[in-house]
Every structure is written in C-alpha cells, then in structure tokens.
Amino acid sequence: MTVAAAPLAVGACTAGPKSVAKQAEASPPSVTVTPADRTKNVPISAEVGTKVSNGKVTAVKLTDDKGNAVPAQPREDGSGWVPDRPLANSRTYTAEVTATGDSGKTATQKTTFTTMAKSTKPAVTSELYFRPNQTYGTAMPVVLGFDPPIPKEARADVQRRLFVKTDPPQPGTWSWVADGKQAEYRAPDRWKPGTKISVRSALQGLPIGKEAIGDSDRVATAKVGRQVTLDIDNGTKQMTVYEDGKVLKKIPVSLGKESTPTSSGTMVIMEKHEHTTFDTRGEPNGGYVVDVDDAQRLTWGGEFIHSAPWSEGEQGYTNTSHGCTNVSATAADWLMGVTQVGDLVTVRGTEVKLDQGNGFTAWNVSWDEFAKGSALPVPAGLKPTQSATPHPGAVAGGSAPAPAPSRSNSGG
Structure with a gap:
C-alpha cells in the first residue's frame, strides 16, 4: 500500500500546477480604481488611477453628476487617465473602468467620488513661456516659471x-x-x-506642498522653424551667424566692459523687441534710461543683443557696454529678420559665466547634468546623438556640423 501510494502522490503533485495554470488563464481580470469609492474632498486635479491584474484596461468612462461625459486621456505608462480639464469644485463624479483579460473575459469596476470645495490656500503662480501658434528656433525649451518657488519635496x-x-x-x-x-x-x-510641440501644464487645483495649490491649467501648441544659431567670441569681438550649419554673416560686436561683463554660456533668444526702453535706475552700475531698437533678450538679468549706433566705432575692437552685445544699427535690423525666439546663442571668453536659470538655460549644461535636475526617473535610453552642448554650426537632429523669475530691462 505504501509503494502503491507513492505514484499517486507524485501524480497529484504534477497535476496541481497545470490545473492552477489553467485556472489562472481562465481567471477574469481584476481592476482597482482610484479615487476609492465614496471618497470626499478630492482635489479638482484628480485623475482616474487604474491598476489591473490578468488583463489590461480597454475602456474608461468618466461622468459628472449630471451624466455628462468628461473627456480624459491615458498616461503613457497606463497608470491612469487625466481629464482634459480640471474637475469642478463640490461636484460628484463616477468613473467606470473595464479591463479585458487574455481569455477575453472582462471585468468592470466603478468608483464615485466628490471633489473638494474651492480652496482658500494661496495659489502658486505659474507662467508658461511657450506661446500658442508661434514658430520657435530649434533650441527652444518649454519653460515654466513659478512664484513662489516649488519646494523640492513637491517637484515630483x-x-x-x-x-x-x-x-x-x-x-x-x-x-x-x-x-x-x-x-x-x-x-x-x-x-x-x-x-510640432504640444504642451499642457495641468496644475489648477493641484496640492503643492502642505500650504499651496496650483493656479491654472495652461496649454499651447507651436512649431519649430528653421535652425539659426549665433556664436559670439569675445576674443575676436565677432558674432558668427549660422543657418542650417552654414555661415550667413560675421558681425563685429562690443560686449560688456570690465566692470559690467557679458555672461559666457549657451543661452536662447527669449524675446524680440523692435523698440524698448532700458531703465537701470536703482540697479548697481546703472542709473540711466535709454531707448533702443531691435533688442533681443538673452537673460532675465537684462543682457540683450541690440542696436548700438553710439558704439559702432568700438564694435570689433573694444568692449564698452553694460553687459549687452552691441551691434550696428544695420546689423541689428538684419538680425531681427533672421532670428527667432528659441535660437541658440553661445557667448565665449568673457570674465563671468552664465548662472543656471538666468534665462532659458537648458543648453548651458550637458544632457547628463540636465537630466539630473528631473524630479522623476529619466529613461536610460535618452542620450544625445551629438555634443550635449552643440557647436553653433551643428545641425539639429544630431548630424555633424556643415513667473516668473525676476527680470531686468537694464540692458546696455
């Protein structure tokens, strides 16, 4: 009997996993949805979180308490669905999530939740420096400014x-x-x-830290135009203008004098003004007010490329400005017709380096250094195909060469 029982025991052990496997294959998917059912005081920035086993999400339906559908888009990682617009305060919503397993079986989970009343917490003001329906240069980063600043623990x-x-x-x-x-x-x-670049800053009603909320949702879609880059060399006092990797023109410049040097670094044209006023009253080394033509901002601190007919005799020879890049009236007018906001500008060989954040400084560091500033994991496969801080003549796409922060209109 003991000998006979052994084969039976072995048979039972080998049959078990197959039976379990078949049952697992036939098991319907399991769905968990957030916010949990009957949750109250949900932020209006809420999204529908989904977690599925034995299947994948095949349908999500979100409706308000009047039965109206609320459009939403899936996250790339499948972790949730984000409404196209912030939810309304003090309203009830129902989310219905359906998942389908490999066997074709489906499971549906519903959750109903109520959003919070309008918050009395102070809002963090955000500014999106990426305008809709514009054409930008190939180095234009998408930039958001915040006031007050976002603390480290809230950045993710x-x-x-x-x-x-x-x-x-x-x-x-x-x-x-x-x-x-x-x-x-x-x-x-x-x-x-x-x-084509489409941006959404979906921060309205988002809890930021313990004491603040996001102020607004902001959206913009714009496109990238031709590639123009400017290389400014203090050693030669020359600006070289490239288009698609080819030299268009060399322009004599006068940069910042020793007491008010121009910043060296890789920056981006931020704004363009046919006419503007530099008012430096109350600033160190300032005190003057001057009207200028054809001015292109490079930093929040007030460094511009602009027309300076008063220094044309020094351009190409001597630095005389208050930190700006002075060019002739003719050259400044020509540049305004060639450049775009978002064009790359590199300044070399001056006495001081550009501070990170003083302007659109995404290209002032290597890709690895830039990626370290992310509050979320960065995919390991993202790597540049060219120098992380490219030579101005390099062609975009990797081919070989051929609130807002405090701003100043100091200029000079």
Whole structure:
C-alpha cells in the first residue's frame, strides 16, 4: 500500500500546477480604481488611477453628476487617465473602468467620488513661456516659471502634471533649476525643424506642498522653424551667424566692459523687441534710461543683443557696454529678420559665466547634468546623438556640423 501510494502522490503533485495554470488563464481580470469609492474632498486635479491584474484596461468612462461625459486621456505608462480639464469644485463624479483579460473575459469596476470645495490656500503662480501658434528656433525649451518657488519635496508631483507631446516624436525630460523658480523641458538633441510641440501644464487645483495649490491649467501648441544659431567670441569681438550649419554673416560686436561683463554660456533668444526702453535706475552700475531698437533678450538679468549706433566705432575692437552685445544699427535690423525666439546663442571668453536659470538655460549644461535636475526617473535610453552642448554650426537632429523669475530691462 505504501509503494502503491507513492505514484499517486507524485501524480497529484504534477497535476496541481497545470490545473492552477489553467485556472489562472481562465481567471477574469481584476481592476482597482482610484479615487476609492465614496471618497470626499478630492482635489479638482484628480485623475482616474487604474491598476489591473490578468488583463489590461480597454475602456474608461468618466461622468459628472449630471451624466455628462468628461473627456480624459491615458498616461503613457497606463497608470491612469487625466481629464482634459480640471474637475469642478463640490461636484460628484463616477468613473467606470473595464479591463479585458487574455481569455477575453472582462471585468468592470466603478468608483464615485466628490471633489473638494474651492480652496482658500494661496495659489502658486505659474507662467508658461511657450506661446500658442508661434514658430520657435530649434533650441527652444518649454519653460515654466513659478512664484513662489516649488519646494523640492513637491517637484515630483508637479512634474507629473506637466505634459509635452512632439510630432515627430522627440522624447525629453523636465529639469528644475536649483532654486525651484523655473523648470525646463528639452530633448537630448535640438528639435528637428518642422516639429510640432504640444504642451499642457495641468496644475489648477493641484496640492503643492502642505500650504499651496496650483493656479491654472495652461496649454499651447507651436512649431519649430528653421535652425539659426549665433556664436559670439569675445576674443575676436565677432558674432558668427549660422543657418542650417552654414555661415550667413560675421558681425563685429562690443560686449560688456570690465566692470559690467557679458555672461559666457549657451543661452536662447527669449524675446524680440523692435523698440524698448532700458531703465537701470536703482540697479548697481546703472542709473540711466535709454531707448533702443531691435533688442533681443538673452537673460532675465537684462543682457540683450541690440542696436548700438553710439558704439559702432568700438564694435570689433573694444568692449564698452553694460553687459549687452552691441551691434550696428544695420546689423541689428538684419538680425531681427533672421532670428527667432528659441535660437541658440553661445557667448565665449568673457570674465563671468552664465548662472543656471538666468534665462532659458537648458543648453548651458550637458544632457547628463540636465537630466539630473528631473524630479522623476529619466529613461536610460535618452542620450544625445551629438555634443550635449552643440557647436553653433551643428545641425539639429544630431548630424555633424556643415513667473516668473525676476527680470531686468537694464540692458546696455
């Protein structure tokens, strides 16, 4: 009997896993949805979280308490669905999530939740420096400014609500300036000309830290134009202008004098003004008010490229400005017709270096250094195909060469 029982025992052990496997294959999917059913005081920034075993989400339906459908989009990682607009305060919503297993069986889970009343907490003001229906240069980062700054412990939650889509796809990452006043998004390489970039900063009602909320949802879609880059060399006192890797023109310049030097670094044209006024009253080394033509901002601190007919005799020879790049009236007018906001500008060989965050400084560091500033993991496969801080003549796309932060209109 003992001998006979042994084969039976062995048979039972080998049959068990097969039976369990068949049962697992036939098991319906299991769905967990957040917010949990009957949750109250949900932020209006809420999204529908989904967690599925033995299957995948095949349908999500979100409706308000009047039965109206609420459009939502899935996250790329499948972890949830984000409403296209913030939810309304003090309203009830129902989410119905359906998942389908490999066997074809389905499971549906419902949850009903109620949003919080309008918050009395102070709002963090955000400014999106990426305007709709514009054409930008190939180095234009998507830039958000914050006032007050975002504390480190809140940056991951904020970053998860910042969405960028590109067509054709050029994935990138967000990176935070150390003081939390600014976050910038770029890809490892400059944008390819013709790329369409769509941005949503979905921060309205988002809890930020313990004492604040996000102020607004902001959206913009723009496109990338031709590639123009400017290389400014203090050693030669010359600006070299490139288009698609080819030299268009060399322009004599006068940079900042010793007491007010121009910053060396890789920056981006931020604004363009046919006419503006530099008012430096109350600033160190300032005290003057002057009207200027054809001014292009490079830093929040007030460094511009601009027309300076008063220094044309020094341009190409001597630095006489208060930190700006002075060019002739003719050259400044020509540049205004060639450049775009978002064009790369590199200044070399001056006495001081550009501070990170003083302008759109996403290209002033290597890709690896930039990626370290992300509050969320960055995919390991994202790497530049060219120098992380490219030579001005390098062609975008990786081919070989051929609130807002405090701003100043000091100029000079």
